Amino acid sequence: QKEVEQDPGPLSVPEGAIVSLNCTYSNSAFQYFMWYRQYSRKGPELLMYTYSSGNKEDGRFTAQVDKSSKYISLFIRDSQPSDSATYLCAMAQEYGNKLVFGAGTILRVKS
Amino acid sequence: EPEVTQTPSHQVTQMGQEVILRCVPISNHLYFYWYRQILGQKVEFLVSFYNNEISEKSEIFDDQFSVERPDGSNFTLKIRSTKLEDSAMYFCASKIRPGTGELFFGEGSRLTVL
Numbered sequence A: 001q002k003e004v005e006q007d008p009g010p011l012s013v014p015e016g017a018i019v020s021l022n023c024t025y026s027n028s029a030f031q032y033f034m035w036y037r038q039y040s041r042k043g044p045e046l047l048m049y050t051y052s053s054g055n056k057e058d059g060r061f062t063a064q065v066d067k068s069s070k071y072i073s074l075f076i077r078d079s080q081p082s083d084s085a086t087y088l089c090a091m092a093q094e095y096g097n098k099l100v101f102g103a104g105t106i107l108r109v110k111s
Numbered sequence B: 001e002p003e004v005t006q007t008p009s010h011q012v013t014q015m016g017q018e019v020i021l022r023c024v025p026i027s028n029h030l031y032f033y034w035y036r037q038i039l040g041q042k043v044e045f046l047v048s049f050y051n052n053e054i055s056e057k058s059e060i061f062d063d064q065f066s067v068e069r070p071d072g073s074n075f076t077l078k079i080r081s082t083k084l085e086d087s088a089m090y091f092c093a094s095k096i097r098p099g100t101g102e103l104f105f106g107e108g109s110r111l112t113v114l
Helices: none
Strands: A004-006 A011-014 A019-025 A030-038 A045-051 A054-058 A061-066 A071-076 A085-093 A105-110 B005-007 B010-013 B019-024 B031-037 B043-050 B053-057 B065-068 B075-079 B088-095 B109-113
Touching: A004 A085, A011 A019, A019 A085, A019 A105, A030 A061, A045 A054, A045 A061, A045 A071, A071 A085, B005 B088, B010 B019, B019 B031, B019 B088, B019 B109, B043 B065, B043 B075, B075 B088
Parallel strands: A011 A105, B010 B109
Antiparallel strands: A004 A019, A019 A071, A030 A045, A030 A085, A054 A061, A061 A071, A085 A105, B005 B019, B019 B075, B031 B043, B031 B088, B043 B053, B065 B075, B088 B109
C-alpha cells in the first residue's frame, strides 16, 4: 500500500462547480496535512495547511482531515478557470523533516 | 511577499558534468530542503538542512549529491557527475521552524542531462 494515494484525474468540471479533491494515507503518524497547487512546470504553492483533524476554511477553499479514516479532502467552491492546475496533497509527521506527497490530481475548470 | 528564489530556471548539461543549483530561502527561515520531481511523477524529498548540517536525506541523495550553505543567504545543491536519470525539476523549499508543515517552495530549476 502506498503511503499517500491520490487519484491523478484529470477531473473536468464546469465553471462555478464545487470541486472535491481527496487523498488517503496509511501512516497514522502523519499530523500535518497540506494542499499545494502546482501550475505546469512551476513550483508547488501552499494553499491550505491543517494540523491534526478538523476543518479549515480560507475563502473558496475548505480543507478537511479525518484521521480516523486516514482521509483528507479539499473543496473548492465557485471554481474558476484559473483554478485549473494540479493539486497535490502532502503530509508530515510531528516534528518531521519531510513532506510526503501524493501523485497530484489534474483539475480542469471549463468556462 | 517573501519568496524562495532559485537559479538557474533551466540548465542543460552533458552526462558526467557537475551541476550546481542555487537557492535563496526566505530570509528568516531556518530549515532548508531540496525536493525533486521527475516529469509526470511525484514530488520527492531529497534532503533537509538545518544549522549547517544535513538533518535527513533520502535514498536518492547518494554520494553524487551534496548541499551547502556557503553564506548567510544561499543554499546550493551540487550533483557531482550527472546521469541521464537526474533530469528533473529540482525544488528548493524553506520553513521557519520545526513542528510545522508549512513549507514554501521555489519555482524550481529544470535540469536536463543529455
